[in-house]
Amino acid sequence: xxxxxxxxxxxxxxxxxxxxxxxxxxxxxxxxxxxxxxxxxxxxxxxxxxxxxxxxxxxxxxxxxxxxxxxxxxxxxxxxxxxxxxxxxxxxxxxxxxxxxxxxxxxxxxxxxxxxxxxxxxxxxxxxxxxxxxxxxxxxxxxxxxxxxxxxxxxxxxxxxxxxxxxxxxxxxxxxxxxxxxxxxxxxxxxxxxxxxxxxxxxxxxxxxxxxxxxxxxxxxxxxxxxxxxxxxxxxxxxxxxxxxxxxxxxxxxxxxxxxxxxxxxxxxxxxxxxxxxxxxxxxxxxxxxxxxxxxxxxxxxxxxxxxxxxxxxxxxxxxxxxxxxxxxxxxxxxxxxxxxxxxxxxxxxxxxxxxxxxxxxxxxxxxxxxxxxxxxxxxxxxxxxxxxxxxxxxxxxxxxxxxxxxxxx
Numbered sequence: 026x027x028x029x030x031x032x033x034x035x036x037x038x039x040x041x042x043x044x045x046x047x048x049x050x051x052x053x054x055x056x057x058x059x060x061x062x063x064x065x066x067x068x069x070x071x072x073x074x075x076x077x078x079x080x081x082x083x084x085x086x087x088x089x090x091x092x093x094x095x096x097x098x099x100x101x102x103x104x105x106x107x108x109x110x111x112x113x114x115x116x117x118x119x120x121x122x123x124x125x126x127x128x129x130x131x132x133x134x135x136x137x138x139x140x141x142x143x144x145x146x147x148x149x150x151x152x153x154x155x156x157x158x159x160x161x162x163x164x165x166x167x168x169x170x171x172x173x174x175x176x177x178x179x180x181x182x183x184x185x186x187x188x189x190x191x192x193x194x195x196x197x198x199x200x201x202x203x204x205x206x207x208x209x210x211x212x213x214x215x216x217x218x219x220x221x222x223x224x225x226x227x228x229x230x231x232x233x234x235x236x237x238x239x240x241x242x243x244x245x246x247x248x249x250x251x252x253x254x255x256x257x258x259x260x261x262x263x264x265x266x267x268x269x270x271x272x273x274x275x276x277x278x279x280x281x282x283x284x285x286x287x288x289x290x291x292x293x294x295x296x297x298x299x300x301x302x303x304x305x306x307x308x309x310x311x312x313x314x315x316x317x318x319x320x321x322x323x324x325x326x327x328x329x330x331x332x333x334x335x336x337x338x339x340x341x342x343x344x345x346x347x348x349x350x351x352x353x354x355x356x357x358x359x360x361x362x363x364x365x366x367x368x369x370x371x372x373x374x375x376x377x378x379x380x381x382x383x384x385x386x387x388x389x390x391x392x393x394x395x396x397x398x399x400x401x402x403x404x405x406x407x408x409x410x411x412x413x414x415x416x417x418x419x420x421x422x423x424x425x426x427x428x429x430x431x432x433x434x435x
Contacts, residue, residue, distance in 0.1 A: 063116065064091050069126050069172075070119040076186040077241075078115040079287025081133075092129045097289040100134050102297050103306075109290045109297070110135040113242045115180040120172045128179070129167040135289065136163040138337075139181035139242070139406060143170070150183045182244040182406070187215060187281035190238065193251060194218055194277060197258065202268075208276070209312025212293040215281040217312045222258065222273040231328035232320070233257070233428075236276045236313065236387065239298040240290055241283035243335035245404040245413055250277055250333040252417035253402075257425065267425040271328065276316065279309050299332070303385030320395060328428060329355075330391040330399040335406055339374035339416075342401035344392055348380060352431040355398040362423040372408070372416040 061074035064083035071091055073080050084092040093116065097108045112135035118126055130137065137160070141153040157169040170177060178184065197220055198205040204221045211217060223230070237243075237250040254275055257264060278284070282293040292298055294307045301310045320327040328351075343356045350356070360376050379401075381389050391399040402420075404413055 060117070063093070068120070068122050068124060070121070071128070072117040072119055072176075073115070075117065076188065076285055077180070077184050077287050078117070079113050080116050089124055090127045090129075092131055094131050094133065095135070096133045097135060098283075098286070098291050098293075099295045102291060102295060102300070104300075106297070106300070108134060109240070110138065111240065111242045111289045112136060112138055113181045113287050113289050114139075115178070115184070115287055118170055118172045118177045118179065120174065120176070123173050126170045126172060127167060128170060129161070129165060132164045137166045141168055142180050142183055144178040144180070144184075145175055147178050147184050150180075153179075182242060185244045185247055185284075187278055187285050190247070190278040190281070191216075191218065194220055197254065197275075200258070208316040209308055211280070211282045211309055212307070213282045213285075215285070217276070217279065217281070217309060219274060219276045219316055222268065222275075224268045224272075229325075230270060230272045231326040232272045232274050233424075234274045234276075234317070234327055234330045234391075235333070236279055236331075237333040238278045238284060239280050239332070239387070240334060241280055241286075241288040242290075243333075243404075245406060245408055245410075246333040246335040246402065247277070248410060248413045249402060249404045249417040250275075252414040253331070253333075253421040256418045256421035263422060263425055266429060270429060272325075274316070276313060279313060299334075299386050301385060302387050302390040327391075327395055327397055329397055329424065330387075330395075331402050332387040332400070334401060334403045336403045338403075338405045339372060339408055340403045341374065341376045342379040342388060342403065343376055344399065345378040345380045348392070349396065350392070350398050351396055352398075352428070352433045355427060355431070356400070359398075359420075359423055359427055362427065363419055366419050366423070367416055372412045374416075 059074045060072045062070050063073050063080055064071040064085050066085060066088040068088045071083055080093040081096040082094045086092060095112055095114045099108060101107055112132045114130060141158060142150045143153050144150045153168060159167040161167060194205060202222055202224045206219055207216045208219050209217045235250060238247050257267060257273055280292050280298055283291060290297055292307055292309055296307050298307060298310055301307050305311050305314050319325045344350055346357050381392050388399045388401045
């Protein structure tokens with residue numbers, strides 16, 4: 026692995042510690058050095074302040090009954106656009122007795138979207154049973170928690186912190202053909218890292234470019250990106266053939282500040298980064314633009330782009346078939362090849378043709394700049410995690426096969 030910054034520096038810039046994990050392992054547990062007590066009684070304390078946690082304030086109704094107010098980082102972005110309703114929350118229940126604890130979540134500026142996940146260690150997660158989640162209204166739910174004697178994490182999705190991203194990137198970067206480098210810093214000074222895979226430095230090959238985590242809560246999209254990348258690098262005959270003809274560039278964590286602070290949508294500059302591909306007003310999008318400059322200058326070619334996200338269902342936003350791409354009709358053929366293999370019952374998804382328009386999003390920018398297939402890959406919030414990995418593997422394999430077979434590429 027070639028690196029342009031020492032791993033210890035990345036860990037420091039993550040502001041959450043760094044633990045090396047192998048590909049496919051659970052994300053590293055959050056470090057709790059920044060924890061603060063939000064509410065405390067003789068029976069229990071409610072804590073936040075660790076990586077990805079979020080609750081604005083706390084009201085104590087009794088020794089074991091609390092109300093947490095959940096607010097977004099801002100109601101509108103600098104252009105006056107309302108924040109997306111991705112009401113993220115995260116807190117830890119630290120019991121002093123074995124009694125159950127009731128916590129009501131009251132949302133301001135959003136509604137209850139994510140089914141609560143609970144964990145003892147911040148790594149192994151289960152859904153809180155539905156009979157312990159009482160829906161009061163769209164903007165209020167009450168959770169009946171049974172922490173027992175040990176602290177209990179409660180989170181909108183599994184905790185997948187910037188430190189976990191850095192750890193995964195570090196593991197992938199152990200390859201001898203990998204270069205991990207810092208492309209810039211976030212608003213709060215966290216490292217923005219990319220990994221560049223080139224099996225032959227003296228051979229010109231077009232790039233596949235993959236990015237992720239522009240929006241903080243979108244954990245399922247991050248899981249899909251990892252499986253997609255790991256499939257390209259898994260050493261199979263298809264992988265080896267592909268890397269003989271293509272290079273790979275991955276920027277897996279575009280918004281580390283937002284994830285670290287438990288934001289709903291924005292970076293710490295109050296901006297939706299996937300609406301900033303054109304203005305490029307934020308350091309994060311400016312860094313990504315600089316990393317892509319090699320394709321504008323002609324120093325390197327780019328053949329395919331995907332931006333990984335999460336939403337309420339599985340879908341792909343693509344160019345319309347009548348929009349010319351290089352290779353021609355790639356997305357139509359890719360979808361057909363995937364559908365021939367993918368179990369629709371296990372991973373139902375839709376393709377939505379989204380013609381290139383005026384919205385300054387990554388898909389539009391990459392297609393408008395280079396005319397290549399540029400996909401927004403959305404994964405459902407509730408999609409089973411094994412199905413995310415299996416489907417991403419199939420999408421990745423069929424992408425490789427089609428690009429290898431295309432007369433437009435080597």
